[in-house]
Amino acid sequence: MNENEVIRLGGVTVRYGRKVAVDNVTLSVPRGSVYALLGRNGAGKSSLVRCLLGQQKPASGTIDLFGENVWRRRAALMERVGIVAEEADAPPEMSVAALTRFCAALYTRWDQELVDDRLRRFGITPASRYGELSKGQKKQVALALALAMSPDLLILDDPTLGLDVVARRSLFEEVISELADRGISVLMTTHDLAGVEAIADRVGIMKSGRLVLDDSMEALKSRFRRIRYASAAAIDASALAPAAVRAWGSGGEAIVTNYDDVAFERFRSASNVAGAEVSAMSLEEIFIAIAGEGAES
């Protein structure tokens, strides 16, 4: 494992009986980067995260955190990993203060002032019962706890699930400020593509258990283009090597995964289309093109 990699997955497969939830996934997360793991519901993200946290053993493959096998060294490695789980798993009857005390007793690098300060900013009183908090507040408490132990790696499993816009923004701002202050590595699964687009360095997209895309955000945005053209007659867009082609108005729309100016000019002159235009795609559009219904993986 490269010293610059905080996470390395090699050929990870997870099965539930006959069903394959994660199919031979290999990826790595460089130190200091923010990795956004995207996928539709049931794509296998949560299974992969559970394996990544050493909570579930994959059927095959290896998972290393900081160069150490996470299944064997989970307890020691968790000292360096902050986690915001998809579902709130803290006991609902616990008060936030008790929850904080419990965590403080388990971590050697614990900054109580940081937790208190963050909770104050979130407007959460320590005496509140965890079960009585709103969904957003639970995520905020989880984030406060995850960041209080000065993690080297932050794993956020769909942290904005069920949160309103304001809460989402607040959560992302916290993560961004932490990134700016400490430069920690982050692996995040989310459906909030707009939110993650601003902070992710690298993106992985899972579909039906397989990692169908794993690239840097920069490369991704430069590679993906939408080409729309107007034409009364049927046009052969194969010269563009499109990932998808569909009707659009009186013409068509092609999604190109490896955009190339030369190829585009060749297509335009050969097809004699009028008004063909190229536009950049948002992460959400890229995601839909790859993981959406009808998209080929």
Next chain:
Amino acid sequence: MNDTLVIARREVAEKRFVFVAALAFAAIAVIIPFAVRAKHPAEFIVILSMVCALNFSLGLSAVLGGSIVGRDITAGRMSFYFARPVSALSIWFGKLAAAALLVVASFVIIAVPAVAAGMPLNRIWGTSGLVWAGMFLSAAAGLFFVLHAAGTMVRSRSALIVLDFVAAVVAGWCGWMIVRPLVEGGATRAVNAIAGGASILLVAGFLAAGAWQLADGRTDRRRSHAAFSKVFWGSVAVVLLIAASFGGWVVFAPPSALGKTAEAEMSSGNMALLAGTAEGRFDFHPQFLYNIATGDYERLGGAWHYGGVLSRDGSKFIAVERTSMRANYGEVVIRDTKPGSPFVGTSIMAGGFDYHAESNDGSRIAIVRDGNLSVYDTVRRQSLGSMRLQVRPHAIFFTSADSLRIYAVDNEAGRSDPQPRHLESYDYDIPARAFSRVGELKFESRFVTLTTSDDGSRLFVRTGPHEAMLCDGRTLQPIATLTQFRRGTFLRDGRPVMVLQDDTVTIANRDGAVVNKIAIPKHAGVYGIAEVAPGKLVVPIVEGGKQSAWHALLVDVDRGVLRSDPDLHPVVPVSNGIASDPRPTVIAPTMLMTTPGGSLVAWNALTGERRDVIR
């Protein structure tokens, strides 16, 4: 350790309502006796408080066992712990420590009123307080672990539960197979040792299984179940192996393990029944068919063959095989004493303490059970007759294959003063199925001791410490009064032989007239006279004085004392049921004797040759 305490503290904090409930029960135990105006409120408080404490704590133990891990896994809350830098061992033992604290603390809280009301802590209801504490903790731990196992298996909703069920059935069957010979052998202490050892090992197995369940199963309920089952059933297999090894070591004790506890019953053949308690192997009572001439032996199993006897010719072994562990009766089974012969059921039911008699070759047996006399042919497995006995037998024996003699005494109890006795004799004619009273005798004695000739034609009736009567064995008509009498027996030809206080072996004719007197060494006692060859008697005597020394004399009734071998005395007879055969002991020349050091030797009375059986 610190992590374990952190987990334990959190679990206790989560379930602190248990303490509130315990306090409520303690209050109830105090309030109710006064509310109902109980006559003895202090006693009422003690009983109510203890009943509440036991039920609450044991119930709590069961609930915690079923939920403390299983519920967290199925509710998806185990990730709360596994996302922290704590080991699976810390999680498991933290949860266990919390459960133990909750159970014990709630018991103590509810029991406080009982102690305050005057319950003594050192002894409760006649039993040591420590024993109660041990029983309570064992029950609580048992409930916790059993419910934890059941909870883990059921909550996983996995097909593995079928394998668990099969494993439980197989383990139960194996366990029973291991302890069965011990239970049948009356080895209560050995069974308790196995139960105690197995319990401790099983608790260790449970602890290991729970730890591995979390270490390998973590948050996955099916994997958790598989991990638990793998280690738990593995532990059970190890426990069964150890128990089987221990049980086998106890059950397969060789005759030499009997040591000084050896008992024997000999026959006119070379076969002997050897029994006793295997020394150093708890309280198992093995029995062996032992060939005195060759030293070969065959294990018969434990004392479940109670009432087991050899036929007088040594060709058959007859026993009662209990129908169940709790029954004190069973089926009479019979086998040849040839090595490897199988037991054959007779469909005859008998109790271990029923009066019984066997014909010399074991082909017929008579049993008196619940006041009924029944005679059976063991070869043809058929009843030869049955009748209601109006008398209680004192002795019963076959005078021939077709005739049974019964002696009955109206008053058998031993007394320090002579008591009036009324002895009656009855004959049962087997082919005619006719039962008739054939004689009676009234006499006074402290004890009732009868010895008959082999054919039942003559009878010694002891009437005092040194007095006896020689009677007709059938009619009980007195033939002669004998004084200076120590022991009496009959030769195979029916002649009476007596060891008298004048230190002689006195031989009489069938009418009681003395025909020969043979001087033997001065002695204080004589025991276990046996005829080992026609006209040749072994007479074991013990000299008096501080250093009592045993000698085994070989006496030829016509020629006098042939040999005197020192340091030999009769072996203790096998105490199987009630010995009701009053006939003389007739055994083979090579017999089992014991030495003063407790060794068992095979001694040839005719040649004096000795061979160690048990050192």
